[in-house]
Amino acid sequence: MKITLIGCGAWGMAIAAHLVKKGHAVTVWAHSEAEAVRLTTERTMPQAFPGIVLPEEIIFTNDKKTAVDGADLIVFAVASPFTRTTAESMRPFIGEGKRIVTVTKGIEEGTLLTQAEILEEVLPGNVIGALSGPTHAEEVIRGMPTTIVSASKSREMAEFVQDAFVSEMLRVYTSPDILGVELGGSLKNVIALAAGMADGLGAGDNCKAALITRGIHEISGLAVKMGAHISTLEGLSGMGDLIVTCASMHSRNRRAGILIGQGMTADEAMKEVGQVVEGVYSAKAASALAKKYEAPLPIIEEVNLVLFSGEPAGTALSNLMLRDRKMEGRFSQEDLPECWRSDSSH
Template structure:
């Protein structure tokens, strides 16, 4: 069992996981990109910018130097935005033994390559990679509210090892061998959260939100299965579970961004005011390209892309979706 764990990334999720692990008795080295955040964590024992109101246990040691954070770590939790995963992996790999387990917690795709993040990590030389996903807002995990997630890895022993590290009376962890499905579920639900947020910003009501979530899951499943995921995975925690919490909670930055877009604010203004990465924006572009490459129908994703990248008015997108040719709800067993 690991003794020292490095958490790379002191945003809300990285901090919440560091708190969880420290409460379990692990020594946690928590890396923050900015030195002023390290100083604040040291002095106040609280991440006021990203996770206010949650006190850091004694077992957390904030650091700014990646070499220092990585040294002696038996396990590394990677909690940086998806667009920073490859660079961060390159920066830390020379400090770690090849057998070190990397637990990725970002939910997205690499925009330039359209690859899943476990594929990115494998390309950078890490051969023991696990993914932690599921309905899990940092604000609630940090306060020890009941949360259930899933860990996926190509190797069963790796998944079960990570399961043992994280599982706690308030943090239940399942394992799932479908790494592809778990990653696509976690990444693509952010697109639908943007869509439901836009609908809320337009004042379209509960019926529209429910329809977007349901048909959104159909899109997610179609693309995920086409690329190797298992259909049942999308009915689980990393699929419908994560979709529900992200599309209905104000903790969700993707939903909050969508609400502002629906209210007519420009994308650049919305993103600059968020203070945190809105993963769904990049993921929309990557997923749209994958869908076109593999000839998968993703009408909601297509319309969200047009809102984000082509300045199409959101209300026109609603009309486009509602006026599509009539069809059956279930086709070929995958909606």
């Protein structure tokens, strides 16, 4: 199979290396000519993967036509702020009737669209899927056991991508719930910022567990209101990705959060991390979605205050601890004993 990766970041490269190992012909489009040349000659990503040499078989190009010509599958792997502009510039070369899967996580500010929704809008007439899960590139490139979810409205597409990616080290599940898969993958980045801030404040493991658990609670509350299925949010692309992002030092969102918790501003933290911290973009979008769907997102709202209104991370933590008292869980009134009815269960 010829598979084209659009984007040459850490995740795109880990996927390219994995697909080459599976025997596919892999072409990677780099957004600058200089990077395509550097990758062709040096075959290294010293910052993301120190000591690792990328397979000789990967073809790098900056030419859009060469990249997508004859591709059986196109994988969009640019950072989320560049998905729309990159897809627009690729449209004349991609045309129609192609299979396109996004592996990018993020909600577009302004339109509030997911990555697959952007691709559906910009590249009509193609079949779109999303591939997402707890998959740090640093582990995938080393062949460490990993799981991921291939989602699409089209069962044929979800299974096509599953078939293209599945291996002994990468177990691929399928899902019809592409919205749920994408929301889980995007919104967990905002909770990872919060988890990092808690770590930066030295708040401890109890606090981390609370942020992960209450984080999935608020993400799933919004996602279900938007039409996603609860079991998707409880699965690998929801809870699974949230756990790995909040616990791992590979997570740039968590690393940025730690720096903010230690006193840096959001801008200083992003500069220090040196990569796109997508949770920062998704935080604003999530807040807008919360208003649109009337879904309470207390952790995400506090992250927004820290990022964009200069609220100290310690104040955000206090605000969360001291917010209105609640009963845990979401119960229908009929499931509750009489004396518990009419209570708020957020």
